[in-house]
Amino acid sequence: MSTAATADASSSGDTTEGSVRLLTLQSEDGEVFEVKETIATQSVTIKGMVDDDCATSTIPVCNVTGRTLAMVIEWWNKHEIGAVSNEKELKEWESQFDTIDDKSDRDDVYDLLMAANYLNIPTLLDCCTSAVAEAIKGKSTDEMREFFDIKSDFDEKEEDALRKENQWAFEN
Amino acid sequence: MYRPLEGDCELELFSFDSDEGRDAFWHSSAHILGQVLEMKYGCKLCIGPCSRRGDLQGFYYDAFYGDLALNEAHFESIESGFKQAVKESQPFERIEVTREQALEMFSDNTFKVEIINDLPVDKAITVYRCGDLVDLCRGPHIPNTSFVKAFASYWRGNKDRDSLQRVYGISYPDKKQLNEYNEMRREAEKYDHRVLGKKQELFFTHHYSPGSWFFKPHGYEIYEKLMKFIKVQYRDRGYKVISSPDMYNMELWKTSGHAANYMENMYSFNNGGQEFAMKPMNCPGHCLMFEQLVHSYNELPLRLADFGVLHRKEASGALSGLTRVTKFQQVYIGLLSLILIDDDYEVRGVLEFIEYAYNVFGLNYELKLSTRPEKYVGKLETWEKAEAALKDALNEFGKPWQLDFQLPLRFKLEYLAEGGKRKETPVMIHGSVLGSFERMIAILLEHYKGKWPFWLSPRQAIVIPVSEKSMSYARQVMDQIDRARYCVDVDLSDRKIQKKVFEAQLAQYNFILVVGEEEAKTGQVSVRQRDKADKDRLVMTMETLLQHFKKAKRGFCDPVFRLSNHSVYKNMSNWSDLPIETLNLIVEHLYYIDQIRVRAVCKSWRSNIYNNGKYADKLPWILAGYKSSINIIRSNPIYLYEPSQQRRYKVETKIPSNFALIHA
Numbered sequence: 078m079s080t081a082a083t084a085d086a087s088s089s090g091d092t093t094e095g096s097v098r099l100l101t102l103q104s105e106d107g108e109v110f111e112v113k114e115t116i117a118t119q120s121v122t123i124k125g126m127v128d129d130d131c132a133t134s135t136i137p138v139c140n141v142t143g144r145t146l147a148m149v150i151e152w153w154n155k156h157e158i159g160a161v162s163n164e165k166e167l168k169e170w171e172s173q174f175d176t177i178d179d180k181s182d183r184d185d186v187y188d189l190l191m192a193a194n195y196l197n198i199p200t201l202l203d204c205c206t207s208a209v210a211e212a213i214k215g216k217s218t219d220e221m222r223e224f225f226d227i228k229s230d231f232d233e234k235e236e237d238a239l240r241k242e243n244q245w246a247f248e249n
Numbered sequence: 250m251y252r253p254l255e256g257d258c259e260l261e262l263f264s265f266d267s268d269e270g271r272d273a274f275w276h277s278s279a280h281i282l283g284q285v286l287e288m289k290y291g292c293k294l295c296i297g298p299c300s301r302r303g304d305l306q307g308f309y310y311d312a313f314y315g316d317l318a319l320n321e322a323h324f325e326s327i328e329s330g331f332k333q334a335v336k337e338s339q340p341f342e343r344i345e346v347t348r349e350q351a352l353e354m355f356s357d358n359t360f361k362v363e364i365i366n367d368l369p370v371d372k373a374i375t376v377y378r379c380g381d382l383v384d385l386c387r388g389p390h391i392p393n394t395s396f397v398k399a400f401a402s403y404w405r406g407n408k409d410r411d412s413l414q415r416v417y418g419i420s421y422p423d424k425k426q427l428n429e430y431n432e433m434r435r436e437a438e439k440y441d442h443r444v445l446g447k448k449q450e451l452f453f454t455h456h457y458s459p460g461s462w463f464f465k466p467h468g469y470e471i472y473e474k475l476m477k478f479i480k481v482q483y484r485d486r487g488y489k490v491i492s493s494p495d496m497y498n499m500e501l502w503k504t505s506g507h508a509a510n511y512m513e514n515m516y517s518f519n520n521g522g523q524e525f526a527m528k529p530m531n532c533p534g535h536c537l538m539f540e541q542l543v544h545s546y547n548e549l550p551l552r553l554a555d556f557g558v559l560h561r562k563e564a565s566g567a568l569s570g571l572t573r574v575t576k577f578q579q580v581y582i583g584l585l586s587l588i589l590i591d592d593d594y595e596v597r598g599v600l601e602f603i604e605y606a607y608n609v610f611g612l613n614y615e616l617k618l619s620t621r622p623e624k625y626v627g628k629l630e631t632w633e634k635a636e637a638a639l640k641d642a643l644n645e646f647g648k649p650w651q652l653d654f655q656l657p658l659r660f661k662l663e664y665l666a667e668g669g670k671r672k673e674t675p676v677m678i679h680g681s682v683l684g685s686f687e688r689m690i691a692i693l694l695e696h697y698k699g700k701w702p703f704w705l706s707p708r709q710a711i712v713i714p715v716s717e718k719s720m721s722y723a724r725q726v727m728d729q730i731d732r733a734r735y736c737v738d739v740d741l742s743d744r745k746i747q748k749k750v751f752e753a754q755l756a757q758y759n760f761i762l763v764v765g766e767e768e769a770k771t772g773q774v775s776v777r778q779r780d781k782a783d784k785d786r787l788v789m790t791m792e793t794l795l796q797h798f799k800k801a802k803r804g805f806c807d808p809v810f811r812l813s814n815h816s817v818y819k820n821m822s823n824w825s826d827l828p829i830e831t832l833n834l835i836v837e838h839l840y841y842i843d844q845i846r847v848r849a850v851c852k853s854w855r856s857n858i859y860n861n862g863k864y865a866d867k868l869p870w871i872l873a874g875y876k877s878s879i880n881i882i883r884s885n886p887i888y889l890y891e892p893s894q895q896r897r898y899k900v901e902t903k904i905p906s907n908f909a910l911i912h913a
Binding site: 093183192193202203207215216221225230243245247 | 372605609610611614624703778787795801802823824825827830831834836837838839842843845846847848849850851852854865889898899
């Protein structure tokens with residue numbers, strides 16, 4: 078009977094729930110999440126691991142805290158095919174990421190961006206980058222610096238040169 | 250309950266939901282149980298208390314039954330007797346008696362006589378009657394037996410333990426609660442560590458050494474793995490592991506206060522004319538170590554760890570599997586440190602250690618808190634200051650801690666304070682990270698329901714040859730895995746393969762490796778993993794398998810612990826450090842004009858933003874002047890018109906004359 082066993086390329090995951098495999102993800106700070114494989118593979122990174130059969134046992138998701146990973150999983154759940162009946166509802170749910178005027182929202186979106194980048198989740202990346210872009214639009218360079226808490230590391234001469242290059246864009 | 254109130258008083262009513270109400274309810278139930286046992290079996294009742302402790306909810310009655318050995322069959326009869334008593338609505342009657350009356354009343358029961366003689370002489374003795382039973386009791390009780398609507402009896406412990414037999418009971422004011430309780434108990438019994446430990450051949454006990462456990466090879470494997478885990482932690486967290494003696498002269502225990510307060514739990518013996526005792530705790534020994542290691546403040550904090558074996562005497566009725574034992578090895582960390590009132594760093598370190606360890610196992614925990622005792626030693630001021638500082642640390646973690654000012658004072662421990670003139674007394678923090686190995690193994694066995702994670706598993710893999718022909722290959726595979734230091738077994742019995750696989754599954758091997766002639770030829774193994782469907786079998790080479798093992802072993806994910814940094818995981822948004830791809834995805838959503846401004850924010854953004862011509866602008870920009878003549882453009886200001894946002898920008902720069910339209 079053993080000789081009849083063949084390699085099943087897509088088989089992986091820690092445990093099984095019915096016919097859906099569960100993957101175990103562990104955040105940087107040690108929180109453990111069990112996620113359906115069908116959902117977690119919205120992450121291109123995880124999908125790659127599953128396809129290469131590297132997703133056995135716990136998958137450490139370094140650089141992502143448990144708090145952020147929970148948000149990511151919520152995102153996956155909402156974006157699972159068939160999870161939300163209509164597009165409008167989904168857009169409405171996504172709209173919570175639209176404004177990042179609050180510092181705390183901004184921090185959340187930053188964490189999500191990093192997670193979406195690391196895990197390679199196209200839908201989440203798109204949503205978060207749009208939100209950040211929306212916030213940037215129409216702001217002057219100085220306003221952007223304040224908004225993102227970035228100190229200019231150009232010296233005076235460089236700063237002048239920058240502005241000269243496209244003076245019209247800085248003056249109007 | 251019907252006792253009249255004799256004077257002004259505060260009246261408080263308790264329901265079953267309160268501790269007091271529950272106590273009275275179960276205590277009353279114990280009386281009913283005692284009545285049934287005495288009537289049916291003529292036993293001599295001893296004590297019948299109630300308990301709210303998690304694993305021992307309900308009540309019991311210890312009694313002497315002569316030659317009768319109770320068994321499962323008796324419980325039906327006990328339960329029906331109980332039901333009968335409940336049906337009769339027997340009132341609980343309180344009677345006050347004199348000592349002489351009480352002694353006469355219970356003259357045929359030596360246990361009760363003993364109890365009466367132990368009661369304080371000046372206090373009135375009360376007995377309660379319910380049905381035919383009159384029992385010594387302080388009360389209070391429920392009004393009558395009819396309040397107990399649901400009851401079940403069962404029985405734990407060892408038949409041949411001693412001459413007393415204990416019948417446990419549980420009762421509730423309604424049937425539903427009893428059913429819930431029974432469900433919970435069935436579940437707990439199935440995964441009881443004593444049951445699983447026997448099934449998995451991990452440990453056993455022998456009546457020649459009650460309360461001490463033998464660990465079989467597979468059991469000790471877990472023991473050692475836990476020890477290894479904790480040793481690495483000690484190393485990373487700056488603890489020094491020491492070894493200290495198991496027995497000490499009674500003089501030490503007198504100094505530590507154990508002789509006065511803990512003697513009944515200690516094994517003492519005469520050693521060449523002098524009284525000695527086995528250590529029940531490590532800390533007093535560590536005080537002697539302190540004297541050797543620390544002289545001045547710059548040698549503190551002293552973080553000590555000890556794998557010492559501890560012995561504690563437990564009443565035989567209290568022994569319960571691996572959770573209450575007479576001999577155990579405690580994972581002890583003794584921390585002798587000077588407390589810096591402004592900096593609760595050491596306590597935090599201990600708490601974080603504990604938190605980390607329990608997180609690895611996915612356990613919830615609560616620690617016993619030793620706060621300032623009534624008879625505290627030391628200055629009140631010191632206590633208050635330290636307690637306040639530590640409360641902060643505690644609030645942050647939400648977990649209790651242990652702190653000891655007494656022991657260092659008792660041992661007159663001192664160190665030279667900063668400046669070299671004053672002597673100060675250190676403060677001791679002690680904690681036990683895993684409790685004891687014995688207890689931890691019991692807890693984990695129940696927590697994992699017998700399915701050990703790969704890294705802790707004493708049965709990581711088993712090799713099963715399909716037939717005799719592949720036996721030598723099976724041995725070879727086993728050797729290879731064994732050399733890689735995994736716990737591997739091989740089943741070379743001549744039973745059917747299906748049977749062998751089934752048994753290996755029952756034994757909870759993480760990996761079952763079946764090998765036949767085909768595998769032998771190609772140097773592969775057919776792998777089944779625990780908890781996975783049969784269709785998930787994989788055939789892999791030995792090399793892949795061992796890599797697989799390596800990964801599985803790391804499975805519990807060991808984030809690097811940094812002693813100096815408690816806010817490793819704090820949110821630290823650093824927007825200038827955005828990954829290049831992410832930054833460019835953002836920029837692609839922007840209009841050309843915003844992109845110019847974004848590029849000027851900081852150096853990293855400037856150098857990381859691609860110049861790839863991807864903009865949010867859908868429409869071409871328009872370059873406009875006041876007059877259409879190209880010559881005029883050269884000398885007059887011109888405008889850039891951005892159709893997407895319908896904005897215009899004045900441009901002073903000279904524009905090349907050979908184009909009229911810019912798609913920026």
